Every structure is written in structure tokens, then in C-alpha cells.
Amino acid sequence: MRAMSTALRTALASVAAGVLMTGCSGGSGGSGAEGPSARQLLRDANATMRTLTSVTIDSDGTSAVRLRTDLKDRCANRTSFKGGGVLDQIRIGAVDYVRPDSACLKKSGHTPGGSYGRGHWVRTRAADAVPGDGLAACTWPFAEFGTASGTKEPVTVGGVRATPVTVTDPKDKDGTYTVSIAAQGKPYLLKVAYEGGGRRTTTSFSGFGAPLDVRAPAASDIVDTSGA
Template identity: 45%
Template sequence: MRTKSAVVVACLVVGGLLTGCSAGTGGSEERTAQELLDEANATMSDLKSVTIEATTIKPKGDTFTTRLTTDLDSRCTSKVTWGEKGAALEQIRIDTTDYVRPNRAYLEEWSGKEMDRAQNTWFRAPVSDAKPDSGLSECTRDFTSFGTAKKGEPTELDGTSAIALAVTDKSVKTGAYTFYVATEGEPYLLKVVYKGTDFHTTTTYSDFDKPLKVKAPAAVDVLDASSLGR
């Protein structure tokens, strides 16, 4: 059973709030909100690479940001940054291997102890070791949607014409969503905004099908995570 938080976090922060698989025909004025999302979903699902960036703001002002560049399969890079102190966790995933680099602020906040040196080491571990609450990103994205879509006003995002689509869902009683789908060129999903009493999240999509450069860190900078605590 879906929980409200699972729906919001999984669908907004990790970025999949689209629908079905059938492509529409005709202009955006002729199609329903559902048809526009269907077409965007099909387009996004066919991508070979994309960059997804999100900023989340909680009621007390706490924030975190994410940036993920992925082939939507098994190769991706990500960075998550929390709060004013700049605690950050970088990740490179290549097939079955994760390379993870927490910065000094992250380690200090996690351990409650100050460090007396810089932290530039990457830690290597099998993807199978990643836990659901580890803060690590999956490279895959499931572009699906829920709720009821309603067509909004035409707009423009970074010079691209788009249509706003309002989406509400009975299982999420704390807020609502707005999807922005390109209406010129390819019908990409450009942005998703969630506004609620629990938090606000803005997710943007860019670099569609741009060449993806994902490579392992230099061996001299890598430590096998299995060696920790020995």
C-alpha cells in the first residue's frame, strides 16, 4: 500500500509523475491533460539520458537539493546536498558498483564529531549493499502518474513553450502538483512542482539525450568499503 510520503518522495524527488504509454495526436489545444501526460511519458521513457534536479523546502526552512544525471538504466551520477552547512553525498553508479563520496560536513553531521582534515576519498561498494534509507540514488526512473489531471495555462520555461497541467490525488491530502510539458519540439516533461503543507518541491528535467559521461574515480582516490572497520 502506498503511503503519502512514499508517493510524494518517490514521485517528486526521484522524478516520475507521468502517465500511460499512448501517444496523442494534434496540437496541445486539442488534447486532454491526460493525453498530454501520456505523450510526455512515452517520450521521457524513450530517453537515453536526462538530468533531473530537485529542491525541497520544509516548513521550518530546512532544505535539500538533488542532481541526478542518468541513462535511466545502470549508469548515473548524483549529488545530494542538505541544509546550510552544505553536507553532501556524491555517488557514481556503474552497473553493479557504487562509488560514494561523503564530504567533510556530511561526515561531521553524521558522526557528531569534528574532522581535522579534508575528505576527498571515494568508497567503493556493490550496488547490492545499498539500503533503502542510505540516501543513494537509483539510475532507473518509472514515469508513471496518479490522480486527476486538469489542463492549465500555456506558459514558457527557459524559452520553451509549455502547458501547465494541475494534478491532484485523493491519497495526498496535504498538497497538489503542477506538471509542465513542452508544446514545441519534443513533448518533454520540463518541470514538476509540488506545493503542500508538509513541504514544497520543484523538480526540473534537462539535457535530454545528451552524451553521458560516467566513469569511475581515479584508483588512487578510491577505498574499498569492505576494508572499513578492519
């Protein structure tokens, strides 16, 4: 995990006895339609995703992340760190509710105390979160990037027939993205797979427009450090 925000620092400090030390975590060319067709597929997919009122996003890389979001300001996020530790987050408007488990607390240099680390949430300001601290924003850009060089043979993603589009980014000369777009019904983004520099990551999308039940924790389960 990179540098922590005030929000996450406060959350961890509030749910354990001890001094904060570290974060929860330790330290192809294709065939088929060319250029314009591939670019148009991506444009249509991103435009479709931007109309959604909710979506579930699963990412697997240095950690496993599941984000359920209205793509505005209400979402629930769970980050499972490889090697142990889980960080739960609920964001509702300007407020974050954060709950690290005991393993996450221990890896951050804390000793869980009392009931903390066993179900309690810490209330913090969403404005104090910064990118890379393990806390998620509810928004997602769905914006074009790189160069769509072509499509590959159709595949099936989550039971849906999809067209894979190969994307390269001049800012990342070693990496290649394969973006799978639904070929049935609306052109949703179904999966983005990245491979390069010895790394592999996947981001999958599901639950398009499904009802989103994200609520604040019960008042008895909250420790308020927001100052609000």
C-alpha cells in the first residue's frame, strides 16, 4: 500500500491500541477487424457503461477488490490483501465507514483492543482519503485510453458472448490490455485483462443496473472520528 490518507490512518489508529506503522499490505497482436472498428467498439462500450446507475467491479492484482457502486457517491468496497488482511469500506456521500479486520490491524503494527477489529466501523471523512490508501472512490472513469489495434476471436465471459479488443498504451510499452465487450444485448464492458512486465491483473464488471443496497452500519457498531 502506498502512503496512507488521514482517513485510513485515523481509522486504523481508532480501532487498535498501538502506534500506526505501516499499511495493511506489506510494503498480443490480434486478428479480425482493424483500427476504426475496434475503436468504435470501445467507444460504444464506455458510453454504455457511463449510463449505468450501478455496477459491481471485481479486480484481482496485488490484492482482490470488490466494489459495488452507484458510480456517484454511494458504494461498498472490500479489499482482501494477499498474505492476509481484509479492509471493508462503505461510502455514503461525504462519509466513509472503515472496518479493518484483526489481520489487517496486526500487519499495520497494531494490536486489536477490546471489541475493535471484531466488527466495529470507524466513521471518517471521505475527503481525507487519497488514491492508493486502500479506500475506494465510488466513481469510475470509463474513458478511452491507448490504441485499439484490433479484435480477437469471440470468447465467453460469465456466460455472455464477448468480443476481445486488444489495446496498447504508449505509456506502457511492455503491457497489453485485452478488453472483452458484450456481443449480445448492450455492449457492456465485461472484463479488462492486463499482462506485462511480469504482472497480470483482471478487472471484471457485472450487476449492470442491479439494485444497490448500501447502508450505513448500525450506530452501535460505529466509532466516530470524523469530527462532523
